[in-house]
Amino acid sequence: MYRDGARKSMWQEEIKRFSSDTDLNQLFDVAVIGGGITGVSTALKLQQSGKKCILIEAANIGFGATGGTTAHLNDFFDTTFAQAINDFGLDNAKLLAEAGKNAMNIIESNISEFSIQCDFEKKKAYLFALDEKQAKQLDDMVEASLKVGHTMEYCNQIPFPIPFEKAVIIPHQGQFHPIKYIKGLCEAFLSAGGNIVEDCLCESHEEEEGEVIVNTSKGVIRVHELVYATHIPPGVNKLHFTNAPYRSYAIAFELKDTDYTQQLGYDLSDPYHYYRVHEINGEKLLIAGGEDHKTGHMEDTGECFTRLENYVRQYFDLDVPYYTWSSQYYEPVDGLPYIGKMPGSNGRIYVATGFRGNGMMFGSLSSEILNDLIVKGSSKYEKLFDPGRVKVGAGFSSFVKENATVVFDLVKDKLTREYIRSLEEIKEGEAKIIWYDGNSYALYKEIGGKLHALKSTCPHAYCEVRWNSAEMTWDCPCHGSRFNVNGRLLTGPTVEGLQKIDLESDI
Ligand SMILES: Cc1cc2nc3c(=O)[nH]c(=O)nc-3n(C[C@H](O)[C@H](O)[C@H](O)COP(=O)(O)OP(=O)(O)OC[C@H]3O[C@@H](n4cnc5c(N)ncnc54)[C@H](O)[C@@H]3O)c2cc1C
Incomplete structure (x- = not known):
């Protein structure tokens, strides 16, 4: 089954068709657009809450970033707690830390409630500084994590053959097979009476009194509420100015020796390298990722694989790569995701995007936030992740930079x-x-x-x-x-x- 690129990701073989024979000519409570982890988790949660839901996917379930991820499950984020305290204040940083734990609980309870066989394993994560500058950054991260109630402990050894200056260990992290996981969620969604329509592009929507008209390639669908789990929604809206697309690269190698670590690893380079091991079709493989860059800003993207491979070969005794793939994620201007009511809408349209490299967690958390907003009318996270927020200060310089880049891209290429x-x-x-x-x-x-x-x-x-x-x-x-x-x-x-x-x- 397909993914949004020519290379085959490690997870792709597990993707299957889900299309149900849905009569589109009926009023649904909620249409969720996008069949990645965010859309599937959200559709299931809303259906469980008694809403009549339809999940619409332009291609097939798992076609987007969820089919091209590396599926580390972390309750700490690319935006560090130190940055969060600095930019959003201590109380908000504590709420962010709580969000991480909550997201992990959501995934674990879905796996247990629906008996999903998705290779889920609890892991320890190691964050390691490669030089003195990174070591200072790590010290700041440890200090901030103490303040927000998150555990990071210094350690003298790491289970990776990479020389390091300083390192910490973070317990209670995890990993899984992302497609096996969302497949399990889709099956639970269908069993609960949900509808999935694949090969159906959502082209636009119109908000009317009491309902939303969703224009799709398979016809018009009428709903009470609409959720875009598509990264940024179609059309032109404020989210295009607050999110920038980035690409990241992953390679899965067999090792020549059998010394596979069982844990998760991250250095503090910018962009950082990330490591983990997964067994697929009986083969244990080391997955290494990194070389991120803004979409369209690398002359030869093939070189990113060469650079990543050369970098990893310095430390690991690698055999040939089994899989090489890349995918796309969105960087939010102030470092936190946008989950909630879509800016400029009348209150019936919701979005979830800007997850950086933490979409397994924020995508899962979106299911709870959007369910709370739609069913109960409020969420404890609604202010922190408000898609309409403009925080001058937090990320304002990058806001200006990203938009200046867009204008430059537009003019330069012409x-x-x-x-x-x-x-x-x-x-x-x-x-x-x-x-x-x-x-x-x-x-x-x-x-x-x-x-x-x-x-x-x-x-x-x-x-x-x-x-x-x-x-x-x-x-x-x-x-x-x-x-x-x-x-x-x-x-x-x-x-x-x-x-x-x-x-x-x-x-
Ligand atoms: C290489 C890489 C490694 C990563 N590793 C990790 C990791 O280890 N841990 C982690 O937490 N996160 C990681 N991430 C981030 C994470 O993978 C993503 O944030 C997450 O998968 C996003 O899920 P999603 O459901 O929001 O989007 P997607 O999975 O992209 O799903 C969106 C879906 O919407 C569909 N769609 C789009 N527009 C329309 C439309 N108009 N109509 C109908 N359907 C539409 C698309 O076809 C797509 O299937 C990584 C990202 C990359 C690129």
């Missing part, structure tokens, strides 16, 4: 498109954006010579797409929409593909 005299100039396996007769085109020539030509302007905000050689996709650097070589839409926020060009007749 000015730097190439002219070519003949299509022969494009080599096999090469991709180029070219300028011809007042229009710009995205060209990719397959090995064997077949040329794919598309209009290169993303239909969402009219930025120019850029080639992602690692996943063989055209990626929009502005808001993260992505397309395959045929122009087919893979990832929103746009809801249209890139226009295909017939080179014989269209140019």
